[in-house]
Amino acid sequence: MNRRSFLKNTGFAGAGLTMAGPLTSWLMENTLLPHTHPFFKLSLAQWSLHKAILETKTLAALDFAKKARELGFEAVEYVNDLYRPELQSMGFDNLVKQLKQRSNDNGVKNVLIMIDGEGELAALSKSERSEAIAKHSKWVDAAAELGCHSVRVNLFGTGAENDFSIWKETSVDGLGRLAAYAKKSRINVIVENHGGLSSDAGKLTDVIKAINLENCGTLPDFGNFCVKRQGGERWGAPCIDEYDKYKGVFELMPFAHGVSAKTYDFDANGNETTIDYRRMLKIVKDAGYTGHIGIEYEGNRLGEEEGIKATKELLMRVATETGK
Numbered sequence: 001m002n003r004r005s006f007l008k009n010t011g012f013a014g015a016g017l018t019m020a021g022p023l024t025s026w027l028m029e030n031t032l033l034p035h036t037h038p039f040f041k042l043s044l045a046q047w048s049l050h051k052a053i054l055e056t057k058t059l060a061a062l063d064f065a066k067k068a069r070e071l072g073f074e075a076v077e078y079v080n081d082l083y084r085p086e087l088q089s090m091g092f093d094n095l096v097k098q099l100k101q102r103s104n105d106n107g108v109k110n111v112l113i114m115i116d117g118e119g120e121l122a123a124l125s126k127s128e129r130s131e132a133i134a135k136h137s138k139w140v141d142a143a144a145e146l147g148c149h150s151v152r153v154n155l156f157g158t159g160a161e162n163d164f165s166i167w168k169e170t171s172v173d174g175l176g177r178l179a180a181y182a183k184k185s186r187i188n189v190i191v192e193n194h195g196g197l198s199s200d201a202g203k204l205t206d207v208i209k210a211i212n213l214e215n216c217g218t219l220p221d222f223g224n225f226c227v228k229r230q231g232g233e234r235w236g237a238p239c240i241d242e243y244d245k246y247k248g249v250f251e252l253m254p255f256a257h258g259v260s261a262k263t264y265d266f267d268a269n270g271n272e273t274t275i276d277y278r279r280m281l282k283i284v285k286d287a288g289y290t291g292h293i294g295i296e297y298e299g300n301r302l303g304e305e306e307g308i309k310a311t312k313e314l315l316m317r318v319a320t321e322t323g324k
Contacts, residue, residue, distance in 0.1 A: 038315070040290060042293060042295065048307070092138060118139070123170065133177050133178045140178070153192075154191070161197050179216035183213065187215065192219040195235065196234065197227065201248035222260065226243075228241035253283060253284060259289065281315070
């Protein structure tokens with residue numbers, strides 16, 4: 001609809017209003033101008049609130065959908081590891097029912113489940129890989145019940161990660177078998193660059209290509225590109241080998257079924273201090289991606305809710321400034 005038709009249909013033309021003044025304000029408030037709509041949709045990753053859930057205990061994990069709605073989000077990404085107490089107290093099936101009910105009650109769409117702590121899909125031993133697949137499969141079933149489109153997995157394999165050829169072989173087996181299982185319920189299995197060889201985007205895409213299943217893809221994260229840490233530690237230690245984050249996201253995007261917008265801190269102008277968001281969003285848009293971008297704030301200086309809001313504002317501002 002062009003401007004003249006819009007004015008006529010809404011009755012503003014008859015009122016003698018122009019694009020200045022009250023009409024401009026009304027349009028901006030109701031986001032009817034095409035350039036105000038970004039190419040992506042927003043979701044909130046539950047890890048952004050992990051301190052409130054695990055440390056200060058000011059937020060119950062079951063209230064995540066409600067909190068996300070209060071913060072202005074219409075879609076959520078769960079982290080299974082944040083529900084260990086609930087799993088023990090109410091059981092798996094009842095937990096899934098509760099999550100479904102609460103997301104429905106708050107009008108929130110369930111996008112994906114991030115799976116941690118359920119075994120290593122690239123383990124050296126096939127029996128260990130099979131055990132990990134079985135543990136991951138129940139979360140695939142949960143994702144289908146919740147109406148999610150994906151589960152996010154890690155591609156760890158203690159011992160296998162010391163040799164790319166071995167890691168690729170074990171990864172293709174473990175990840176491939178899980179993806180084949182998930183295909184039956186139309187759930188995507190997506191790997192996040194999350195440390196070790198999974199943060200080497202070139203090597204990770206080799207695995208995805210070898211599996212060659214449409215529902216087996218990636219979850220590019222703007223910030224997790226440390227391939228090797230001091231002392232061989234998986235987490236916590238200083239990074240001594242980091243993959244180029246922009247190259248990495250570029251390489252992962254053709255296989256992406258989700259995107260994770262990681263933030264750590266912001267400067268006085270509201271820009272992320274370690275990631276060029278204009279450059280990142282251009283890479284994502286140029287790949288033709290129009291799905292959800294999940295906000296995942298991991299900083300320490302700002303409180304979690306403040307960091308979430310700052311990340312959302314940054315994403316929307318960059319999208320607007322670049323005409324996206």
